[in-house]
Amino acid sequence: MTVPNKRAPASLVIVIAVQSICAAFYVADAVFDGVDGGWANLIHGEMVFEAIASLALMAAVVIETRLLMDLLRREAHLERQVTAATGAFHDVIEEHFHLWALTPSEQDVAQFTIKGMSISEIAVLRGSAEGTVKSHLNAIYRKAGVTGRGGLLSLLIEDLLGVPLLERSGADTL
Structure with a gap:
């Protein structure tokens, strides 16, 4: 920012x-x-x-x-x-973390991932091995039902917007 x-x-x-x-x-x-x-x-x-x-x-x-x-x-x-959007995005993230039943370590890794940090940067910040971070990321993606970082961000942003992007784009063409 x-x-x-x-x-x-x-x-x-x-x-x-x-x-x-x-x-x-x-x-x-x-x-x-x-x-x-x-x-x-x-x-x-x-x-x-x-x-x-x-x-x-x-x-x-x-x-x-x-x-x-x-x-x-x-x-x-x-x-x-x-400020309002930041608070709303934080609330959406916290709600999803709770729904996905992420562990505290997975929540940390997920937040760093959402902020755009690389696996090696997350490992250094957390004081853990890159393999551990990759393991946490795989668990996060599995629990969220996505295949990667882009899917994770899309899911959070869609929820923040309130209407899934596919539904909104289909409604616009009618």
């Missing part, structure tokens, strides 16, 4: 803050020019351009702030969904 870049929102906040300061400077400059030179002079030449630029910069700050808030809300929502 990747770790989200927590500096990205901070960078955007800094950019928005700098833009806000610039916008405040341009607005203050226009106000001071109006006070010093008279408001009638503001509609001539570069003053119109400065006013339009100030308004555009302020609009950009507002838009960027709204977009940042939307992105942060979406990130929080996605994190909640991932």
Whole structure:
């Protein structure tokens, strides 16, 4: 699982803050020019351009702030969904382990297998021989009624989705 870049929102906040300061400077400059030179002079030449630029910069700050808030809300929502899915997948795995009556050693090996580890990696992590891991895997596959790692993962994912993939694909063609 990747770790989200927590500096990205901070960078955007800094950019928005700098833009806000610039916008405040341009607005203050226009106000001071109006006070010093008279408001009638503001509609001539570069003053119109400065006013339009100030308004555009302020609009950009507002838009960027709204977009940042939307992105942060979406990130929080996605994190909640991932947490829920992770919990659901864990529950599905635990339920299957119980139904298959896996021993604690078989459960460990099954979890490492589901995580994608090789037989040699599992053996090193468990401090056992590769033959022992292979023996556990054969027992797991037999109890689960599958022929290998792919079948094991498919079985768990199908159960997580709630509808077997074959049934769903057949319903789509009707």
